[in-house]
Amino acid sequence: MTTGLFLKLALFAYTGSWVKDTKALTYDDTVIVKKTADFRVSGRGDNETWSKTSWQTFSRVDPGGRNYTSRSKILYSEKGVYLLFDGEDDLVITKDYQDDDEIYEGDVFEFFLQTEKGKPYFEYEINHLGKQLILTLTGTPHKNLAWSPWRKEYIKEPLIQKEVFINVKDKKTTTVIKAGTKIISWSAEIFFPYELFSLMPGSIPKTGTVWHANFCRIDYDSGKMVQWSWSQKIKRDFHELENFGTIIFE
Secondary structure, three states, X not given: OOHHHHHHHHHHHHHOOOOOOHHHHHHHHEEEEEEOOOOOOOXXXXXXXXXXXXXXXXXXXXXXXXXXXXXXXXXXXXXXXXXXXXXXXXXXXXXXXXXXXXXXXXXXXXXXXEOOOOOOEEEEEEOOOOXXXXXXXXXXXXXXXXXXXXXXXXXXXXXXXXXXXXXXXXOOXXXXXXXXXXXXXXXXXXXXXXXXXOOOOOOOOOOOOEEEEEEEEEEOOOOOOEEEEOOOOOXXXXXXXXXXXXXXXX
């Protein structure tokens, strides 16, 4: 089955109407999520299964600073969703944050997921030091309430598998990664078990399932916040739910 036909059939089953412009969907705002066997994440994206899927390239939302190449990949398995982020960078800009702190006030990669429009949605952030922010939000106008897993409950058995790899500029010495470290690029690889999405309806996908998502980045190397987004419809805020892209499970 061709990708175009798969898109048409999946979206017809989801919306009840045929989508004519599958080329636009394929390349602009839709990702076909391929299935994989489970594997351990390394932070480098070096498992061969990643070579079977394409990069989603981000566009810069804000002016200023270098327009760093920023991108992501996504896969799914019987147990959960795999995500790989990769981006050029010059400096580590962050603070001594703990998990669930306001890490978005420093450099982060971000993932947004909504399994059904009009329902709660999921947000995940990770920084250079591997600190993370996990939220499920109501999405209600003017009062967007958020829930976060109680991290003390999952210290011994973390919900999420995550690893970060930093490509440092000075390879002659052992570099301790901290705020101000000069780097070339960084990547983050994450595994989300489906249990993490359980506050949202239809949290376990199957072939043809359609979800709404976005893959993003924030960087402060220029001295101010600069944002990148995979969805080119985003105007200024990553929480523009109506401007998320579409992911379809193969």
